[in-house]
Amino acid sequence: MVPNSPSTASYADQTVTRGEGGETHQHAGGEVPVLTTQQGVPVADDQNSLRIGRRGPTALEDFHFREKIFHFDHERIPERVVHARGFGAHGFFEPYESLADITKADLFQRPGDKTPAFVRFSTVAGSKGSSDLARDVRGFAVKLYTQQGNWDLVGNNIPVFFIQDAIKFPDIIHAAKEEPDRGFPQAQTAHDNFWDFISLNPESMHMALWIMSDRTIPRSFRFMEGFGVHTFRLINAAGKSTFVKFHWKPKLGLQSVVWNEALKINGADPDFHRRDLWDAIQSGNFPEWELGLQLFDEVFAEQFAFDVLDATKIVPEEQVPVRRVGRLVLDRCVDNFFAETEQVAFCTQNIVPGIDFSNDPLLQGRNFSYLDTQLKRLGSPNFTYLPINAPKCPFHHFQQDGHMAFHNPKGRANYEPNSWGGAAGGPREAPDAGFTSYPSEEEGPKLRIRAETFADHYSQARQFYLSQAEIEQRHIAAAFTFELSKVETPAIRARMVAHLLNVDEVLAKAVAEGLRLKAMPAPAEPARPVDKSLKPSPALSIVGNGPQSFKGRKLGALVTDGVDAGLLTGLKAALEAEGALLKLVAPMVGGVTASDGAWIDADEKIDGGPSVVFDAVALLVSDDGAKLLADEATVRDFVADAFAHLKFIGYVPAALPLLEKAGVAAALDAGTIELKAAADAAGFVKSCAPLRLWAREAKVKRV
Numbered sequence: 130m131v132p133n134s135p136s137t138a139s140y141a142d143q144t145v146t147r148g149e150g151g152e153t154h155q156h157a158g159g160e161v162p163v164l165t166t167q168q169g170v171p172v173a174d175d176q177n178s179l180r181i182g183r184r185g186p187t188a189l190e191d192f193h194f195r196e197k198i199f200h201f202d203h204e205r206i207p208e209r210v211v212h213a214r215g216f217g218a219h220g221f222f223e224p225y226e227s228l229a230d231i232t233k234a235d236l237f238q239r240p241g242d243k244t245p246a247f248v249r250f251s252t253v254a255g256s257k258g259s260s261d262l263a264r265d266v267r268g269f270a271v272k273l274y275t276q277q278g279n280w281d282l283v284g285n286n287i288p289v290f291f292i293q294d295a296i297k298f299p300d301i302i303h304a305a306k307e308e309p310d311r312g313f314p315q316a317q318t319a320h321d322n323f324w325d326f327i328s329l330n331p332e333s334m335h336m337a338l339w340i341m342s343d344r345t346i347p348r349s350f351r352f353m354e355g356f357g358v359h360t361f362r363l364i365n366a367a368g369k370s371t372f373v374k375f376h377w378k379p380k381l382g383l384q385s386v387v388w389n390e391a392l393k394i395n396g397a398d399p400d401f402h403r404r405d406l407w408d409a410i411q412s413g414n415f416p417e418w419e420l421g422l423q424l425f426d427e428v429f430a431e432q433f434a435f436d437v438l439d440a441t442k443i444v445p446e447e448q449v450p451v452r453r454v455g456r457l458v459l460d461r462c463v464d465n466f467f468a469e470t471e472q473v474a475f476c477t478q479n480i481v482p483g484i485d486f487s488n489d490p491l492l493q494g495r496n497f498s499y500l501d502t503q504l505k506r507l508g509s510p511n512f513t514y515l516p517i518n519a520p521k522c523p524f525h526h527f528q529q530d531g532h533m534a535f536h537n538p539k540g541r542a543n544y545e546p547n548s549w550g551g552a553a554g555g556p557r558e559a560p561d562a563g564f565t566s567y568p569s570e571e572e573g574p575k576l577r578i579r580a581e582t583f584a585d586h587y588s589q590a591r592q593f594y595l596s597q598a599e600i601e602q603r604h605i606a607a608a609f610t611f612e613l614s615k616v617e618t619p620a621i622r623a624r625m626v627a628h629l630l631n632v633d634e635v636l637a638k639a640v641a642e643g644l645r646l647k648a649m650p651a652p653a654e655p656a657r658p659v660d661k662s663l664k665p666s667p668a669l670s671i672v673g674n675g676p677q678s679f680k681g682r683k684l685g686a687l688v689t690d691g692v693d694a695g696l697l698t699g700l701k702a703a704l705e706a707e708g709a710l711l712k713l714v715a716p717m718v719g720g721v722t723a724s725d726g727a728w729i730d731a732d733e734k735i736d737g738g739p740s741v742v743f744d745a746v747a748l749l750v751s752d753d754g755a756k757l758l759a760d761e762a763t764v765r766d767f768v769a770d771a772f773a774h775l776k777f778i779g780y781v782p783a784a785l786p787l788l789e790k791a792g793v794a795a796a797l798d799a800g801t802i803e804l805k806a807a808a809d810a811a812g813f814v815k816s817c818a819p820l821r822l823w824a825r826e827a828k829v830k831r832v
Contacts, residue, residue, distance in 0.1 A: 138654040140328060141627040142620040150293070150579025151586055151656030152176045153329050166196055174577035178296045178490055182573025183580040184438055187295075187493035194296045198494065201299035202501040208257045209506065211302055212268045214316075215251035216350070216403040217470035218410055220459035222246050222273055222420065228454060231371050231424065232363040234483030236275045237454070245274040245521055248459060249473055250350040250402070253285075254305045255316025260399035262391040263316040264345045264608070269355030269377060270475045271457070274521040277562075281479040282375055283499070287344055288356035290440045291333045293583050295494020301326060301333075319615035328624035331586035331653065335441050338590045338632065341608035342601060343385035343671055348744070349405045351416040351681060352384035359492040360437045362485040362567055363424070370567050372430055372437060372487065374444055376421035376451050382676035384820060386741075388608065390774045393741045401742065407462055414681060414708065415460045421451035434660065435589065436582035440491040442589055446668040469517045474503040485567045490579075509533045525556035587631040588660040594633050596669040600823045606636055610643030622646065627653040672823070679817045680708035685743030687714050687767060688731070689754025693781065694723040697749060699807030700779075703814040714738040714767070716757065724751070736763040740771040745817040747804065748784035755786045765791050772796070773829045775821035779804045779813045798825055 135154065138147045146154040154176055157163040164172045172193055179191035187194070204210055221243040228237035236244045251268035252259065267286040272279060291301045304326035307313050314320055318340070327333045339345070347353040357375030364370055386394065394401050409416055423444055425437075435442040463469040476499040477492065486492055503512050509532035512518060527544055529537045537543075542555040549555075594602060609629070613622045622644050629637035630652035641649055667673050676682075684704060688697070704711045715721050715731035723729050732738065735758075740746050748768065750758065758764040768791035771778050778801045780788065788794040793801075800822030802813050 138656070139651070140331075140653040141624040141650040143329060143624060145329065147656055148176065148579055149581050149584070150177075151584030152293070152332060152579050155329075166193055167200070176294065176297065177577045177579050178294050178494060179575055179577055180488075180490060180493075181571050181575060183576070183578060184436070184488055184582070185571045185573055186488045187490055187497075188575060194494065195497065197296060197299055198498045199501055201302070202498055203505045207506060210502070211253050212249075212251040212270075213257045214255050214259050214261070215249045215268065215470060216406060217247060217249040217463055217473060218406060218459040219461040219463065220246045220248065220415070220457060222455055222457050224455035226454065228363075229365065231365055231369075232483040233366045234275070234280075234363070234481055235277045236273060236280070236481075237483070244276075246457060246459075247272045247274075247469070247473060247517065248457070249470060249475070250406070252316065254302075254318065259316035260395040261402035262346060262386065262394045262399075264318070264340070264388075264391070265316065266340060266345060267347060267350070267353060269353075271355070271377075272473065272475060272479075272518075275481050276522045277481045278522060278524075279479050279518075279520050280481045280484065281475045281477060282357055283475045283477050283495075284355050284357045284375065284377075286347065286353045286355055287336070287339045288358060288374075288376075288443050289336050289339060289589075290358055290491060291327075291336045292330070292491065293332050293439055293441055294490045294579065295492075295498065297330075298491075298494065298498070314615075317615075319612040321616050321618050321621060324613060324616050324625055325618070325621050328621055328628065331628060331656070332441050332583070334586050334628055334632065335590040335593065337628075338593045338605065341605045341612070342593075342597065343387075343604055346386050346388065346391045347402075348384040348386050350402055351406065351409060352379055352381055352676075354378060354383065355418065358440055359489045360487045361492075362487060363422075364483055364485055364567055368567075370485070370569075372425050372427075374423040374449075376423065377418040377457065378421050378451070378453065380417040380419065380456075381681040383671045383674045384676065385671055387774055387821075388604070388611070390741050390770070393739065393770065397737075397739045398742055406459075408710075409681070410459060410462050412710070414710075415458050417459075418457045419453040420455045420457060421453045423449040423451055425449050434663075435585060436580060438487055438489045438580075439583045440489055441583075441586075445592075445666040447664070447666055451668075468515075472507065472512075472515050473517045474507060474512050474515075476500055476503065480564075482562070482564045488569075488571075511535060527555060584656040585660065586657075587628075587655055588663055591632045591659060591661065592663040592666060593669055594636060596665040596667065598670050598672040598823075600826060601670060601672055602636070603826075606639040606643065609636075609640045613640065613644055619646075623650045624653075626650055631655055631659050675820065677818060678707060679704070679744070679814055679820075682744035682817070682820070683710045683712060683742075684745045684747060684814075684817070685712050685714050685733075685738060685740060686747040686749050687735070687758075687764070688721050688729070689716060689750045689757065690721045691751025691754055692721055692723050692729070692749045693751075693807075694725040694727060695807040696781070696804060696810065697723065697729070699810035700747060700749075700804075700814070703811040706811075707814050709814070712738065712743065716754075716761075735761065735767065739763070740767045740776065741774065743771075743776075744820055745777040745779075746771045747779035747813070748787055749779075749781055749804075750784050750787065752783045755783050759786050759790055769793065772801075772825070775800070775823060775825045775829075777802065777813075777817040777820075777822065779809075781805070796828060798822065800825060
């Protein structure tokens with residue numbers, strides 16, 4: 130069996146060779162040199178790792194992939210190449226029910242058991258010193274210290290990825306990072322190299338829609354979903370396999386910021402996400418997610434319209450509902466950032482009995498890569514003994530020595546088999562209790578090939594776009610327009626629009642008009658026809674899955690001397706009842722004197738507490754306070770930004786001059802609520818539950 134003959138395809142200005150799976154191949158010839166390994170061996174295929182059969186596992190003998198990923202893993206010291214900026218916390222996982230029918234994994238056997246956990250959230254592209262609100266994928270990595278060893282579920286806040294084969298991982302990250310000749314832009318994909326790569330790899334189109342959505346500018350780690358991305362297997366005691374996709378569903382609902390708000394938050398507080406998680410845990414408002422499982426069998430996998438081994442695809446929740454089986458609670462901050470958050474080492478290969486891999490080629494490659502990465506970063510194979518990485522169950526092996534050897538075998542035996550017997554002989558294998566791989570049958574020739582079932586690149590991208598609320602669709606178009614406006618090469622802009630024509634013509638037209646393209650390009654030639662029959666999936670919308678209350682959010686109240694003491698007390702009580710926080714912003718950080726003569730400490734000075742860092746605001750100024758602040762530029766920004774960012778604004782009559790100075794007094798709407806007395810506070814807080822008045826956006830954003 131040999132690969133099918135390649136075909137050619139046109140992506141606007143570029144004509145490329147396309148493989149069976151729809152992947153892009155570019156060939157040497159003329160002035161274009163031959164790609165080789167570091168040893169000078171010519172490379173025949175740089176798009177596909179070597180696997181057994183079209184959909185089989187990756188072969189260990191693939192020296193080109195091994196060298197490529199090995200070198201990539203060792204590019205940076207000492208911070209991570211990707212996911213460098215992270216923040217972690219401790220907690221636990223607690224199952225709601227026994228899952229013994231589908232998995233023998235110990236942590237799923239006993240309802241109510243608490244398995245210790247450590248979670249690290251991160252951005253992907255930026256360095257350790259980048260800001261939290263970059264438009265970027267967020268890492269959502271969970272280490273579970275089970276009684277049968279550590280299980281690392283290393284995922285993201287987006288359920289798909291850019292590429293289908295791990296051999297392309299160095300390329301996508303190189304393209305996304307700062308351009309090598311100039312060293313910028315930092316933590317941004319709004320540049321030529323990134324979009325050049327995306328525009329020549331249609332397999333990235335689904336992910337491109339996700340990253341241009343509000344998913345990549347989350348309000349908080351606490352308000353975003355997590356996904357295992359890949360298809361895994363669950364194995365029960367009888368050896369039966371069930372395919373599974375892992376989801377983390379936030380108890381507080383989904384929430385993102387708007388783009389202009391993200392830019393200003395980065396200036397006001399580049400540690401915004403870190404501070405938010407720290408403050409929530411320290412105040413006892415422990416973040417929670419529910420673990421959800423999408424479970425399906427081989428029959429479903431074979432009948433599904435897309436390949437379940439393709440990491441650029443989802444299984445819509447409407448086809449396979451998410452079964453919520455337990456909760457993850459973060460209840461303790463780290464004691465030392467370096468010792469824990471920086472030294473934690475996640476490896477996708479860390480699984481436990483009852484969980485197993487699928488042949489997803491991206492997952493197979495990650496299993497090669499992560500161990501390399503940790504060895505380079507932490508300097509020794511003994512990184513597993515660092516407290517944050519060490520299992521909390523007993524462990525016994527014969528591995529010894531090396532840098533930082535905290536644990537060496539005791540006694541005479543450091544090998545097996547041996548004849549010393551008993552404890553002196555050391556540990557032995559356990560056929561019944563030990564990990565065994567699922568005995569899937571694999572056969573086929575060794576080929577560098579991608580299965581034809583991976584070749585549909587646009588259908589789910591279209592489904593994602595159509596699943597968004599109208600406001601979210603406008604944000605996607607605006608994000609594409611902004612990012613591509615930073616691309617200096619017009620041909621790349623046109624090439625991306627050519628791909629977007631296969632997703633949605635309205636979207637493509639909006640982006641083309643936003644870029645003022647002189648001519649609309651022809652649609653990029655799809656490897657497989659776009660399936661326009663896919664129904665929208667409501668589960669994919671943030672707006673459609675937002676919070677039902679203001680719980681977990683933060684309200685910023687602008688206060689001055691003479692603030693109505695009763696109203697302030699009522700507002701604080703209403704927020705506490707809702708499970709939300711009140712932060713006081715004053716002309717001076719010391720505080721203010723209330724109307725009853727009481728002194729009230731402030732949390733922020735006005736120029737250090739802009740409205741962008743709050744979910745809603747209240748203007749609780751006195752007449753004299755309004756006069757004092759009327760010409761203060763930071764106060765104008767506080768009010769104008771809150772209105773422009775569609776937030777709910779409570780105000781006392783004395784604050785009307787501030788609304789006028791901000792230019793919004795003539796545009797008051799259902800999201801601007803007058804507060805006359807303490808009795809109005811509870812109603813105002815209830816009104817804040819939707820978080821934003823989306824209807825206002827048409828008034829404040831025209832281009």
